[in-house]
Amino acid sequence: MDSDDFIHVPQPPPSSPTEATPPPVPTLTLKLRQKNAVVGLNSTSPSSTQYVATVTASSLVTEEARSPVDISVALDVSGSMSGSKLDLCKKTLRVLISELKATDRLSLCTFSDDAKEVFPLTALTQAAKEDLVRKVGLIRTTGCTNISGGLGMSVSSLLSSPPTSSSPTVRSVLLLTDGHANRGISEPDALLSLVKGMIPSNDNISINTFGYGSDHNADLLKGISEATKNQGSYYFVESEDNVSSAFGDCLGGLMSVAAQNIKLTIMVDKSDEEGKLSFDIAHPSAQGGGDDRTKTLMLGDVFAEEVKDFIVNVTYSTSVTSEVVVSAKLNYLDITRCELVESPESQISTSFVEGTAEMSETDKYVLLQGLRVKVYETLEAANNRAKSSGEVEAARKMITDLLAAIKADTDSLTLSEEERRSVSMYEADLRDALSSMVSYDSYQRTGSKFMMKKMQSHAFQRCNESDEMTANAYRGSSKMAYASRMKGKMGSMFGK
CATH class of the missing domain: 3.40.50.410 (von Willebrand factor, type A domain)
Structure with a gap:
């Protein structure tokens, strides 16, 4: 057979590589933020800075997938x-x-x-x-x-x-x-x-x-x-x-419970000499322990879409090391997938600079979380003042003072719509607390219950x-x- 008798069959185009299946969205994610990335050491007296560890739960599980x-x-x-x-x-x-x-x-x-x-x-x-x-x-x-x-x-x-x-x-x-x-x-x-x-x-x-x-x-x-x-x-x-x-x-x-048996571990790199740096975690709904370098918090169930913020207060002296590294990780039971999960470690570093008082731009998220803590702490203090001594006017002054402080702290900031909603919620709850305690009688009937409810809601973020x-x-x-x-x-x- 002559070569002309052969029919040329074109080769099929190479098949496109199979696209990799994207990894599943984690049920809980962890993010660290810091109040200031650069801190000027301008004083010989101890000072402090703040970090926020944010735990965010993914969106709602389906009715069919929820746990019993x-x-x-x-x-x-x-x-x-x-x-x-x-x-x-x-x-x-x-x-x-x-x-x-x-x-x-x-x-x-x-x-x-x-x-x-x-x-x-x-x-x-x-x-x-x-x-x-x-x-x-x-x-x-x-x-x-x-x-x-x-x-x-x-x-x-x-x-x-x-x-x-x-x-x-x-x-x-x-x-x-x-x-x-x-x-x-x-x-x-x-x-x-x-x-x-x-x-x-x-x-x-x-x-x-x-x-x-x-x-x-x-x-x-x-x-x-x-x-x-x-x-x-x-x-x-x-x-x-x-x-x-x-x-x-x-x-x-x-x-809509997304995760159980949650352990949050926060570590601060303290390569400096003893006593120059210490830290604690402010969160009333957490129970935990640890040492001077590592702290662990055991948390309750987290619902879908919930966000939990944990403020880390770091106290330092002017002779602290030039850089401090804060890291965090999560361990939890993912109840939608029935598996134990350890999150990737999240890390953030802060530079401490001698000879200057200048600070880098303040992170607004950290600032607003600090205000949230002040809201529930002030409601608790005002409630205790009214309950123990009947001093309703003194309790009201605590709340009006905080309203003024929130205004002073946020008026000069350019806030996103979500950030403005947070501030508005703090202010509205404080004003409602004032309305619920115009007298000791109204405080006893409704004010005490209202403040209990609100202080818990802001403390737990629930x-x-x-x-x-x-x-x-x-x-x-x-x-x-x-x-x-x-x-x-x-x-x-x-x-x-």
Whole structure:
């Protein structure tokens, strides 16, 4: 065969290389910022600078991908809860039941003079839901308020029934009361000690508390919510219409837990001589330890979309080394992927320059986080002043002084829209605190509860609003969705 008889078949073009699958977005990310990158050493007296370690959770997990939840409700059924209060709580429980899946478990305990387990921790199949709804309908009010009994029974309900799912489980007690503890262990310090002792240190059970009306002990309920390693939230339910949205806000958080067993490690390179540099971490919701070079913080559950900021205060002398390096890393359980994760180490360095007082430009994010800390510290100090001595005017002055300081610190800054929203939120909450304590009577009725709620929200950077219409920059999309949905269901199911 002649060569002309061959048919030329062109070679196919080389196949394009298979694109690499992008790595998954980490559930938690870590970033370090510093107040000033360059610090002038102009004084022989010790001075300080600040850093912020920011932990950011990724966006909301899907409903299908979320972890199962175990919830135990401890409901006050004392005499003061009679009438519309109990009726609304029972309706809210029915809405809560409707939101849970068969992979979720729920128990219900009531307390008055003593405590009673109405419904043991059970997977909420359709049959179980129907049985629970029937038992909710039978609840009646009687007697006084044994918070310790109800709380202890709800915690025992969770502890005695370990999670059955192979996936990490979110576990929480929801305690609702309208009054003061006057049965069982009623002294606040003793009751808080009981709470701290009843949940093992390696357990992730949180306690969320709901103070209904103006006659509950906000100090106690806030303390109970913060007494466990995995801190919960205190909700001030001022209006009876907001019981369902308060439970919804709480449930939205539990439904969107992104990570558990979180350890934040912060290290400061102290190659200088002893005593020239020291550091501490300011964050009330963290528990931890460490030494003069390394500090570790153990954190509670973090919800999707949440941001947690940890201020690192570094104190130095004029003979400090020319450069200080701060680094941080995260270890956590990613509950959406069911795996332990160690983040890449984040690092930042600061130059200390002799013979000058000049500083590099101040990082606005660090400045605003410092203001956030001042907001909750001032609310706490003002609340303590009004509570201990009745000096409402002195307490109000603390707040007005901070409002003036915030204005002075931020007026000359060019702020982004997000930064301006943060400042506006601080100012609005402080002004609302002033409005809630125009007199000692108004402070006792609502001001003390309002300030407790707000100081906790700013300290934890977590929404604890009972009204879904109240603006709160810490509220993620899941909290907003469940708060709105549960209140909407109250209307569609019961015409309210």
